[in-house]
Amino acid sequence: MIEMVRRYLRQKYGSPGFLIALGTLALIETFFFAMGSGERFAIVQVAILVLAAGSVSRDVSSGALQMILSRPIRRTEYLFGRYVGILASYGLFLAVTSGLIFLVVHLAKVNAREDASPLSLALLAGEAFANGAFQAAILLMFSTFLPGIADLLGLLVLYVVLHLPPGKSAWLRDAADAARENLLPQVSWNEALRGDGILGSATGRWVFALTVYLVLAAVIFSRRELPYGQD
Amino acid sequence: MIAVQGVSKTFGHFGARRVQALDAVSLGVRRGETLGLIGPNGAGKTTLLSCLLGFLRPDRGAITVDGKPPDDLSVRARTGYLPERLGFDRDLPGGAFLAFHWRLAGGARSRAKAEVEAAADRVGLERPALARPLRGYSRGMLQRIGLAQALFRDPELLFLDEPASGTDPRGVALVRERILEAKARGATIVLNSHQLAEVEKVCDRVVFIESGRLTQSETLRGDQATRRRGLVRVPAAGLAAATAALSREGFEPTADPYGSLRFPVGSDDEMARAIRALALAEIPVYEAKASADLEELFSGRGGP
Numbered sequence: 001m002i003e004m005v006r007r008y009l010r011q012k013y014g015s016p017g018f019l020i021a022l023g024t025l026a027l028i029e030t031f032f033f034a035m036g037s038g039e040r041f042a043i044v045q046v047a048i049l050v051l052a053a054g055s056v057s058r059d060v061s062s063g064a065l066q067m068i069l070s071r072p073i074r075r076t077e078y079l080f081g082r083y084v085g086i087l088a089s090y091g092l093f094l095a096v097t098s099g100l101i102f103l104v105v106h107l108a109k110v111n112a113r114e115d116a117s118p119l120s121l122a123l124l125a126g127e128a129f130a131n132g133a134f135q136a137a138i139l140l141m142f143s144t145f146l147p148g149i150a151d152l153l154g155l156l157v158l159y160v161v162l163h164l165p166p167g168k169s170a171w172l173r174d175a176a177d178a179a180r181e182n183l184l185p186q187v188s189w190n191e192a193l194r195g196d197g198i199l200g201s202a203t204g205r206w207v208f209a210l211t212v213y214l215v216l217a218a219v220i221f222s223r224r225e226l227p228y229g230q231d
Numbered sequence: 232m233i234a235v236q237g238v239s240k241t242f243g244h245f246g247a248r249r250v251q252a253l254d255a256v257s258l259g260v261r262r263g264e265t266l267g268l269i270g271p272n273g274a275g276k277t278t279l280l281s282c283l284l285g286f287l288r289p290d291r292g293a294i295t296v297d298g299k300p301p302d303d304l305s306v307r308a309r310t311g312y313l314p315e316r317l318g319f320d321r322d323l324p325g326g327a328f329l330a331f332h333w334r335l336a337g338g339a340r341s342r343a344k345a346e347v348e349a350a351a352d353r354v355g356l357e358r359p360a361l362a363r364p365l366r367g368y369s370r371g372m373l374q375r376i377g378l379a380q381a382l383f384r385d386p387e388l389l390f391l392d393e394p395a396s397g398t399d400p401r402g403v404a405l406v407r408e409r410i411l412e413a414k415a416r417g418a419t420i421v422l423n424s425h426q427l428a429e430v431e432k433v434c435d436r437v438v439f440i441e442s443g444r445l446t447q448s449e450t451l452r453g454d455q456a457t458r459r460r461g462l463v464r465v466p467a468a469g470l471a472a473a474t475a476a477l478s479r480e481g482f483e484p485t486a487d488p489y490g491s492l493r494f495p496v497g498s499d500d501e502m503a504r505a506i507r508a509l510a511l512a513e514i515p516v517y518e519a520k521a522s523a524d525l526e527e528l529f530s531g532r533g534g535p
Contacts, residue, residue, distance in 0.1 A: 003334055007320070014322045062318030066286055067380075070312035070390075071335040072304040226286040227242070227278070 004081020005088055012051055012089045021050050026097040033101050033116070041124045044097050048132035049139075051093070052086045053152050056143040056221065066226050075222050079140070083214065086136045087129075094125040094132075127189035134206065137213040144221040159184065185209055232388075232419050233260040233283065238292035240278055240443075252278040254443040255292070265410070265420040267434035269427065269525065275443040276423045277315065280392055283421060284312060296388065308337060311386035315393040315423075317377040319365060325351075325376050326361030332380040350379040355405050370397030378409060389413055389420040395429060407432060427525040439528065451523045460524035461496040461505055464489075464517040476512035477505055496521055 012018045029043040056079070059065035068078060098121045105116040135155065142154035162180045167173070185205035192198045238256045243249040252275045260266045268276045281287040282294055285302030296306045319328060329347040338346055351361055354375040360368070368376065374397055381389065395406040403426070410433045413420060424430050430437060431451065439447040449458035461482070465473045467490045477484045477494060482505055484492040496502045502521040509516050 003331065007331060010323065010327070011320050014320075016322075063314050063316060064319045066281075066284070066314060067312065067317075067319065067332070068335065069286070069302075070284055070307060070310055071332070072308040072337060073335060074304065225288060227281060 001077050001081040001084065004078055005085040008055075008082060008085025009089055009092075013092075018050065022047055022093055025050070026093070026100055029097055030101050030104050034104050041128045044094060045128050045131060047093050048086075048090055048135050049152060049155075051089050052136040052139040052143075054143060054149040055082050055086060055140060055151075057147050057149070057151065060226060061147065069226065076218050079144070079218055079221050080214075083136065083140050083217075086140070087133055090132045090136070091129060094128055098122065098125045123190055123193050126193045130187065130189045130193075130206075134210055134213075137210050137217070141213045141217040141220070144217050144224060181205060183209055183212075232262040232264075232297055233421070234293075234295045235259070235279075235283070236293050238279075238282060238289040238294060240275075240282060240287060240289050251443050253282070253289070256440070256443070256445045257292075258438055258445060258448070260419055260421060262419055263414075263417045264436060265414050265422065265434045267430040267437040268421065268423040268440060269425075269430060269437050269529070270440035271529075274440045276440050277392060278443075279440065280390055280421065280423055284310070284390055306388070309387040310390065311381035311383065311388070312390045313374075313377045313381040313392060313394050315396060317365075317373040321366035322364050324362050324364055325356070325368065325372075328365060328376065329361070329380055329383075333383055336383045338384060346383070350383060351376075353382065353409065354379045355401070371399055371402050374398050375402065375405070378406060382409060382413065385413075385416060385418070387418055389418050391420065392423045394422070394424065395426055396424075403429060427529065431523050431525050437523070437525065437528075447528070449523065449528070456498075456523075458523045458528070459496050459498070459502075459521050460527060461494050461502050461519070461521050462491055462524065463505065463509060463519045464491045465509065465514050466490060466517070469514045472512060473509055473514045476508050476514060480504060480508045490517075493524065493527065 012022075025044055025047050029041065032043065033040070056065070059068070065078070069075065101116065102118065102121055138155050138158065139151045142151035146154055162176070162184050164176070182205055185202055187202045187206045188197070192200075192203055197203065235256055235258045238253055239251070240253040241249055241251050254275075256275075256279060258266075268279060270276055278287065282289055283296075283301055285294075285300065285307075294301050296303070299306050323331075326347050329350055330343045333343050333346050333350075334340060347361065348358065351358065356372065356375050356379065360372060365373065365376075374394065378391075378394055381391065389410075391410070394410070395403045398406065407429055410420060410422070414433065420433075422430065422434060435452045436448065436450045438445050439449075450456050451458060463473065470486050470490060470492070473492055474484050474486060477492065482494040482496070484494040486492050494505070496505065499521060502519070506516060506519050
């Protein structure tokens with residue numbers, strides 16, 4: 001699995017296009033943070049979409065996956081290597097962005113905010129990481145069977161469907177609430193990372209949903225066929 | 232070693248644009264044998280190769296390698312595979328690509344650098360090219376580096392899909408040498424190629440696949456050879472006399488407009504008998520050879 005993680009990091013951080021995109025996101029986040037405006041660490045969370053989109057499907061269409069799987073590598077090893085690779089590259093990005101913000105706010109003394117302490121920044125990064133890990137699991141699941149970056153569309157559709165007005169019927173409303181709470185659970189990570197409610201029901205639902213997406217990804221991927229031509 | 236029994240594969244669903252890629256294909260490949268898959272474009276050769284590698288699951292039938300499914304990890308640990316098109320991370324330097332595959336193949340990390348350089352040397356890839364990203368590689372260079380990774384750790388099983396495609400004549404010869412080397416050390420090889428002359432030079436047997444069906448199997452080497460064609464080239468003026476001389480010896484020659492006669496021969500001795508018959512009839516022989524003549528096999532079936 002470690003080879004898959006290394007490859008993912010190399011793919012993302014060895015590509016000028018990805019570096020430019022991630023660098024731009026980090027600079028925009030730093031600018032808004034230093035100016036004291038906007039949602040905290042909202043912009044950097046776009047990076048998970050950049051890093052995770054098409055993570056499996058691109059390897060399928062290029063034929064790279066077929067070459068990898070001709071080796072003694074389990075499909076799950078590849079798949080979870082991709083997932084850990086996404087998390088590693090996102091974690092690295094968050095660490096670099098947090099460091100950049102710290103430097104700009106403290107060393108350059110640009111409009112220092114109260115929440116720019118190392119602990120606050122670490123908590124914000126942790127919150128962004130947890131949200132990113134969840135979205136990455138959904139993207140990975142869609143990427144195992146959708147082509148190109150259609151996994152982004154799948155993620156969007158999932159969010160839209162689970163946030164549709166449920167109608168007037170009470171049971172429909174209850175069902176929609178239950179689906180939303182269990183498939184897209186909201187966790188107050190800032191509090192949870194401080195130790196408040198870390199073992200609460202919201203965190204439990206989050207862990208359960210994340211596991212469901214990853215297991216679904218593994219099941220779909222292990223059954224999927226990998227053609228690269230119909231000759 | 233490889234057993235394919237009644238394998239069928241269809242692409243497409245619900246009746247729309249359904250393509251029967253393979254239709255009840257059965258064949259066996261013996262240990263140490265080199266099998267060529269030949270047939271026109273779209274015949275199902277790559278689909279068969281994908282099934283043999285376990286990338287596709289047959290709708291019907293079964294494939295086993297030494298009694299195990301083709302995607303069994305113990306089978307894959309002994310497998311080398313070169314796809315027709317090398318699709319990989321374009322920003323990755325060639326050396327890193329080879330090192331990645333060396334490690335995936337179970338090679339020791341400490342030996343990666345030396346093995347990568349040795350592999351590059353084996354396929355005639357210059358050392359400086361290893362530092363360059365794959366995006367800057369020509370088609371021929373991609374084929375060479377693809378072959379290099381396929382040959383890591385001397386695999387017992389080699390699946391090669393158009394290995395010499397896009398390479399220059401030197402590259403074609405180099406690919407042939409590497410295949411013959413693998414064959415000499417006892418590897419079992421399945422080769423899919425349109426380069427019939429190369430197939431003829433390295434394969435022990437060929438199977439002809441057409442519209443997803445295995446329509447013909449010919450053994451090219453040894454006492455069991457089923458397909459040997461004699462070819463002699465004589466002056467155009469002597470064509471009729473040469474035809475008559477060969478017919479008297481029991482051969483069944485057919486003439487082409489360029490002064491050549493082709494006829495089935497059972498062995499090298501029979502070929503020698505044909506040449507002697509022409510010499511006794513005082514017909515000059517410009518060229519004579521016995522080969523499988525796969526082109527002729529193709530020509531009656533729509534060509535490559």
